[in-house]
Amino acid sequence: MPTDPGPGGAETDGRRARGAETRRHLLDATVRVIERDGVTGVTHRAVAAEAGVTKSVASYHYPAVDDLLTAALRDSSDAYARDLSARLPEGYGLADLAAHLTACQEENRSRALAEYELYLQAARRPALRQAAARWTDVLTELTAPFTTDPATVTTLTATLDGLFLQSLLRDEPVDAGRVEEAMRRVIGT
Template structure:
């Protein structure tokens, strides 16, 4: 192996290790926010949760706001992957309400803590302007899926996603989180205008 190859392998290894550490910090941030709230996010608390030196936080992120923005954007990317997987399963427009109901039920049942953490960050954007573009990212992602990317009436789409946000918030404060079967009728009602736009 030449010196150049050894150097490339070493660089690639450092890059992979750095990305793994960055990911651990973001995952730890979401766990801390979900468990203890945004006020608990500090270099020391996140480092302890991630199992990394406190200096790592400052190395990878420009302050706490930078860390919170990265965490929120990572959540949006996770949602994008989930929506892409969902889209692959859908063959008829009439299948969307059930599919979305299953996704939301999973968010408030199997992934409850993650969803709480994401909503804490989402609401924090009302007070912290630096987080607002990241908070709006999920709406941009979801809007891009309407009519297979063709979009529709902006007011109708905005109302649809505001209602879905409301359903999620209600589900998170319910004593017993709703099932997909319980969420589906509301989503069928809400998605009628979007279905109309497809015709």
């Protein structure tokens, strides 16, 4: 026997689903605006136009620009973690990790640049710091099979960030072999 969803049950679920879909479009639009115009280009008006909604819709879901940026950064880190987890084989080694980290950056350099720009904004915008820390959490999870030493994880994260940022600054592809070698040196294998 079907259960009665109660007053407005199905209607409420539909609104929630539409709200979640709208937020998804807004976050995707935020990253596209950053890709095109940089973080300084992110306004409710710019994101709304990119998402094909009104400015009031963007402001309703994300009252402040920092709310948009924080959600976009957290979402990007989580998507990156999901993508890497799906790609990495069970029992992966450092070579696998290096290859997949490199592939993720190289497949969409403009998005990687936008995400790093957003990540670096946390130095000036304290509201972004917790979301920026998610990247470190992702790397900690991915490197757990190789080291759990906090100092080594910190050094490894800094090394990877440095390699990827230098690649973007020089407009050169990241070399997976170089990434693997750097990780091995940091971990000591």
